[in-house]
Amino acid sequence: MPVCRADMDAAGWEQCDFVFVSGDAYVDHPSFAAALLTRLLEKHGYKTGIIAQPDISTAESFTVLGRPRLGFLVSAGAMDSMVSNYTANNKPRSSDSYAHGGVAGHRPDRALIAYTAKIREAYKGVPVLIGGIEASLRRTAHYDYWSDTVRRSILLDSKADLLMYGMGEHSILEIAERLQQLALAAPDGLVTSQMAAGIRGVRGTVWRTGKQAELPEDAVWLPGYQEVAARTDEGRQAFARSYLLQEANTDAISAHVLVEQSEQRWIVQEPPATPLTTEEFDAVHELPFQRKWHPMYDKPAENGKTGVPALAEVQFSLTSTRGCFGACSFCAITFHQGRRIQTRSKESLLKECEHLTTLPDFKGYIHDVGGPTANFRRDACDKQRKVGVCTNRECLGEKPCPNVVVDHSEYVDILRALRAVPGVKKVFIRSGIRFDYLMMDKDRTFFYELCEHHISGQLKVAPEHVNNGVLRLVRKSSHEVYEQFAAEYARINRELGRKQYLVPYYIAGLPGAGLEEAIDVALYLKKTGFVPDQVQDFYPTPGNLATTMYYTGVDPHSVDEKGNMKKLYVCKGAHERKLQRALLQFNRKENHALVREALQKAGRMDLVNVLR
Secondary structure, eight states: OOOSHHHHHHHTOSSOSEEEEESSOOEESTTSHHHHHHHHHHHTTOOEEEEESOOTTOGGGGOTTOOOSSEEEEEOOSSOHHHHHBOTTSOBOSBOTTSGGGBTTSSOTTHHHHHHHHHHHHSTTOOEEEESHHHHHTSSSEEETTTTEEEOOHHHHHTOSEEEOSSOHHHHHHHHHHHHHHHHHSTTSOOOHHHHHTOOOOTTEEEEESOGGGSOTTOEEOOOHHHHHOSSHHHHHHHHHHHHHHHTTOSTTTOOOEEEEETTEEEEEOOOOOOOOHHHHHHHHTSOOOOEEOGGGSSOOTTSOOSOTHHHHHTTEEEOEEOOSSOOTTOOHHHHTOSSOEEOOHHHHHHHHHHHTTSTTOOSEEOEEESSSTTOOSOSSHHHHHHOSOSSSOSSTTSOOTTOOOOOHHHHHHHHHHHTSTTOOEEOOOSOOOHHHHHTOSOOHHHHHHHHHSOSSEEEEEEEOSOHHHHHHTTOOOHHHHHHHHHHHHHHHHHHTOOOEEEEEEEESOTTOOHHHHHHHHHHHHHHTOOOSOOEEOOOOSSSHHHHHHHHOEEEEEEOTTSOEEEOOOOOSHHHHHHHHHHHTTTSGGGHHHHHHHHHHTTOGGGTTTOO
């Protein structure tokens, strides 16, 4: 896609229909939203240019492609800009894998707000439409960890005209058609900001209005911004209620229109876009991607490195699914992609795999075949296809729903076919394996083939914790299920004659986890002889249940006799987070003083000589 005026001239374009502004460097690969959506628009006849990681110090950075005929499409990139720029302990990150050379600092904080402001400065009255993960997870009032405040919908804070949430293929094409019709009716052929802000009824969008008469009569009302932003017990309870209402309306079949008042304005969330059919999913991934970073990144960045590091992780991987019905409480997939599973066909995956074998850098290894959860290849149950996901129960978690259909047969068939492609030496699975779902399958075929063909010495899984009370809060299976899985994994590897290891991931500082619960993890690690090299700190990011718990200090799904949500312990403050992390890595010499302090605070000095 054109990135400068010279590219437009070479293509014979006088004007772009859309200009896509991205917080990522430009990589023409289907794993990068800017490439996927601009290729999709190209297929449907729209001329779209890309401005990647513009310099926000000057509005001129946003004028390199001229004023677009239909509008600017703005995304912070593959990550929320604040997550990209700061660690879980709010320290600036030293690198950005989605930037030229991996150099940090080219994506501004609160990128959507920064980019939109500069576009408004450069072009008065031009339509600005925001989307991507930052827009999707901040579409209503949300807790912002970095400022420790509840912020308004980013549609209001950015002053954009329309917000697209979720995976945007359906909504972006419908909006493009609406804007095209508006342009055809306009005397000068240009769409204005006011015209774009008047678009209504497009699934997967959020719009704003100052007129109460415009609000849909059948909408579900969320607690207002002023109510949920109040730093009181009542305000926190309201915030938690708002989350539950939003979570219950994330399915395209069952969701209602949602309305949230913010001062004298209202934001209106249309129901989610319908999931892609297999044919649509295939078609999107079969668009003519170059599968490379733009040539402008071949020259060295400030650190002397070339290219865009994030490409290496996905360059020879296959995206086979979207969505996840696991619904872990610290994950935002439910809010962004939904619980319904969308799949690509075996034929499309084989076609892409065969193409990968022809690329000059291919060494014979497919790095991954999966999605948010690799071993989900169908909806959790047949009911979901007709009436949508249940709004009042989980598919997996502590007590899996008896209606869940467990079937790995299609995934096994695809993996076998991929292994047989000439030129392919090995097909790995690096996407997360939901081990509790795997254990529910009485047919061990996939388990055996996973161990025999798709692991390179170790399998990474995410039990997250060992305390069942904490696991219930994060919607994971019990610790006993993990132990059963670990034993079965060891048994199958022995039977196959494989010496392969299990690498579990644990999170310190989860809601409901105090020092006592962290000690539970430490003792289990001591017993099993495994102490992790890396421990993840819980990161309260917008759009998930665990962040709601972190901010409110209550469990939204547990109510006392007075109807109030029950309070739970929340680990806050850098020092306690450090203590919990030290307990999970108790054998490190530099952690000994912290472990001793943690044990003293917990009244467990009897363990001083155990956790060494």
